[in-house]
Amino acid sequence: MASRSLFQFVTCFGRSAAGKSVFRQFSGSPVSRERLQTNVLTERASSPWNLAAAVCLQRLPVISQDYTPIEQQFADLMQEMELEKSVVGDHELRLQEDAEKMSRKQAANYDSDEDDDPRHQETILAQDLEDSWELRLKNFQPAPRVRDDVDKDLTTVERCLADSLVLLAEQQVGAAKMWLLPQTQWKEGETLRQTAERALASLPAAGFKATFLGNSPCGVYKYKLPKAIRTEGSIGTKVFFFKAILSKSGPSPAPNASFLWVKKSELQHYLKPAYMMKVDRFILGL
Amino acid sequence: MNPIFRKVSFTQQSFVLNQALSLCWAKPSIQHPVWGGMTAVNERQYKSMPTHGIGRWRHLLLRQKAKKKRDRNVIVQKPIFPATDTAYGTLNVIALGYDMTVVEHYSQYIHNLCHRLGVKAGDSYALPTKTTEVLLMPGQGTKMYLDAVLKTHKRVIQLSSLNAALFPVFMELLLKNQPEGVQLSLQEHTNADYQARFKVRPELQGLMVKINNK
Numbered sequence: 001m002a003s004r005s006l007f008q009f010v011t012c013f014g015r016s017a018a019g020k021s022v023f024r025q026f027s028g029s030p031v032s033r034e035r036l037q038t039n040v041l042t043e044r045a046s047s048p049w050n051l052a053a054a055v056c057l058q059r060l061p062v063i064s065q066d067y068t069p070i071e072q073q074f075a076d077l078m079q080e081m082e083l084e085k086s087v088v089g090d091h092e093l094r095l096q097e098d099a100e101k102m103s104r105k106q107a108a109n110y111d112s113d114e115d116d117d118p119r120h121q122e123t124i125l126a127q128d129l130e131d132s133w134e135l136r137l138k139n140f141q142p143a144p145r146v147r148d149d150v151d152k153d154l155t156t157v158e159r160c161l162a163d164s165l166v167l168l169a170e171q172q173v174g175a176a177k178m179w180l181l182p183q184t185q186w187k188e189g190e191t192l193r194q195t196a197e198r199a200l201a202s203l204p205a206a207g208f209k210a211t212f213l214g215n216s217p218c219g220v221y222k223y224k225l226p227k228a229i230r231t232e233g234s235i236g237t238k239v240f241f242f243k244a245i246l247s248k249s250g251p252s253p254a255p256n257a258s259f260l261w262v263k264k265s266e267l268q269h270y271l272k273p274a275y276m277m278k279v280d281r282f283i284l285g286l
Numbered sequence: 287m288n289p290i291f292r293k294v295s296f297t298q299q300s301f302v303l304n305q306a307l308s309l310c311w312a313k314p315s316i317q318h319p320v321w322g323g324m325t326a327v328n329e330r331q332y333k334s335m336p337t338h339g340i341g342r343w344r345h346l347l348l349r350q351k352a353k354k355k356r357d358r359n360v361i362v363q364k365p366i367f368p369a370t371d372t373a374y375g376t377l378n379v380i381a382l383g384y385d386m387t388v389v390e391h392y393s394q395y396i397h398n399l400c401h402r403l404g405v406k407a408g409d410s411y412a413l414p415t416k417t418t419e420v421l422l423m424p425g426q427g428t429k430m431y432l433d434a435v436l437k438t439h440k441r442v443i444q445l446s447s448l449n450a451a452l453f454p455v456f457m458e459l460l461l462k463n464q465p466e467g468v469q470l471s472l473q474e475h476t477n478a479d480y481q482a483r484f485k486v487r488p489e490l491q492g493l494m495v496k497i498n499n500k
Contacts, residue, residue, distance in 0.1 A: 060461055164462060213454035243454045245461065286462040 028261075037172040048235040049222070053195035054183030056218070056283065057167040059246045059261065063145055065162045094126040154260045157246070159244055163263045167246075168270055168284060169203060170258035174225075179260070179270040181279065183239055191219060210244035218243050219282040221275055240280065364408055364473055367446055369452045374448045376475040379460070382445040392468050393441035399459060406446045413483070415439040420489070444475055 067075060090095075115151040151159045159165070169182040184199040186192060193215050200208055217240040224236035260270065268276055323342035332338055369375040379396055383389040393410065400407040415437050422433040448456065457472075464470055473479075 034454070058458075063464055213457050214450060216451045216454065218454055243458060245458075284458060284462060 036230040046233075048233060050234055051186035051192070052058045052183050052237055053186060053199060053217075053237045054241050055196040055200045055210070055212075055244050056181050056241050056279070057200065057208060057244045057246055058283075059157055059165045059167075061164050062161040066145075070199075091126060091130075095130070098125050098127060141232075154262065154266075157255075157261055159261060160263060164286065165261040166264060166267065167208075167264055168260040168267075174229075177185040178272065181241065182273060191215070192240050193242055196240075196244075200244065201247050209247045211247050212242060212244045214243075217241055219278055223274070237276040241279070243282070314463055338419050353433070362482060364444075364446075366477065366480075372450050374445075374450065374453065374474075375431040377445045377448055378473045378475045378479065379388065379443045379445065380471040381443075381468055382471065383439060384436050384441045385467055386437070389439045389441055389468055392463075392465055393443060395463065396443050396460060400443070400445065400454075403450055403452065403456060405456065408446040411440075411442055411444075411483075413442060425482050 029271075124250060145161065150156060157165070167182065168179050170177055170179050171182065173180070182199045182203055184195060184202060186195045190198075193212060197212065200210055219241040220238060221241070222236060222238040224230070225234065230236075262270065264283055266284070267279070273281060323339075323344055367375045380392045381389050381396070383392075397407055397410055399405075418436040418438065420434040420436060421430040423430050460470060
């Protein structure tokens with residue numbers, strides 16, 4: 001088989017609430033990648049299995065999940081403890097000093113020369129600052145975390161922001177159409193990862209930009225063709241799965257395009273049981 | 287009769303003497319407890335008996351090499367491993383963020399994850415905090431006023447080698463558990479990165495320039 005050396009890269013993943021982007025900002029640049037050396041092997045053990053590569057494209061969660069009840073209780077407890085153990089901060093000290101100064105100024109026998117030099121007098125009180133901050137906070141409207149109507153629509157990428165979603169495509173395999181991770185057949189002279197990239201690129205109508213994680217596959221599924229079609233040259237197909245992270249999606253595909261973004265718990269409704277067992281193993285339910 | 291009495295008294299005396307002696311003997315064994323499976327000072331060694339050496343255990347322990355004291359004043363650079371066919375070389379996992387507790391907890395999480403997965407984490411250090419001052423211009427006035435001071439914290443974990451087959455799993459775990467407000471970045475470790483951590487010495491640089499210009 002072709003021997004290849006490792007793909008060294010520089011990647012940077014950012015997670016910040018930038019506008020309405022559902023995707024993490026990815027920037028990856030290959031530092032060095034040596035060319036594939038395809039050794040022409042005259043004697044290659046011809047195997048009766050067809051090879052295919054599939055891509056497990058995932059959209060990572062955008063926001064953190066809500067606390068479970070016990071986590072919420074613990075968080076409240078820690079907050080209380082930290083509040084009780086805490087020391088007065090700079091801003092609070094300033095508030096207290098300002099309040100004292102005001103009360104002294106209002107007192108009947110106030111002598112302004114007693115106070116500190118006029119240079120130290122500030123025109124902006126700490127209370128004013130606090131009021132202006134509160135006003136700005138009120139003007140800030142955060143986007144809703146859970147949107148039920150978007151969550152129910154299985155074809156959009158923006159559903160279920162707190163979970164990670166997997167892309168499923170309806171493809172023709174043999175005679176039947178079924179839901180599975182997008183896959184294509186392997187061609188001679190390319191690595192399996194390139195086959196997986198081709199599988200992603202060949203999906204119609206949706207320009208998914210993805211970053212593949214590493215060169216090694218994460219899972220394999222093999223199935224034998226039914227006895228009627230089996231020949232000497234092909235017993236069945238072995239499908240290798242590669243993991244990829246979605247970095248950018250093109251314009252949203254037409255509503256009747258055959259894509260679904262599903263959570264791990266919803267996978268079983270769409271995948272065949274044997275296939276599901278193999279795929280389940282490498283999709284992390286985090 | 288007399289000899290019998292004498293014998294009885296003799297045996298009684300010897301019995302009393304034995305008791306006293308045994309009391310005396312018990313004390314040393316308490317003051318010098320049996321160590322390492324070696325006998326107490328006053329016990330007899332029955333070398334021909336099959337139970338000779340029963341209770342020895344120190345010969346079963348592995349020999350511990352004498353620990354070399356690490357001299358903390360001498361800075362030794364850890365070796366930078368090159369990449370091989372099946373593993374990445376020395377990688378830096380950098381966590382960046384404004385909130386120090388979150389960044390530190392995340393870096394601790396990564397370190398513990400490395401221990402769990404058997405990835406060797408060579409070095410973990412913090413780079414200096416960069417302070418950013420955000421100055422805003424109000425609508426009416428002309429003078430910029432200080433709105434906020436943001437501190438960017440950076441924590442680096444150096445992995446000496448990462449198996450390429452393990453990499454997708456590791457990366458996915460890191461990405462899925464990335465907290466909000468933290469940026470994750472993976473880079474190869476170079477010598478330039480290492481040298482950038484040291485303080486600049488302007489006098490030395492000036493002298494070097496003088497030497498070179500001569």
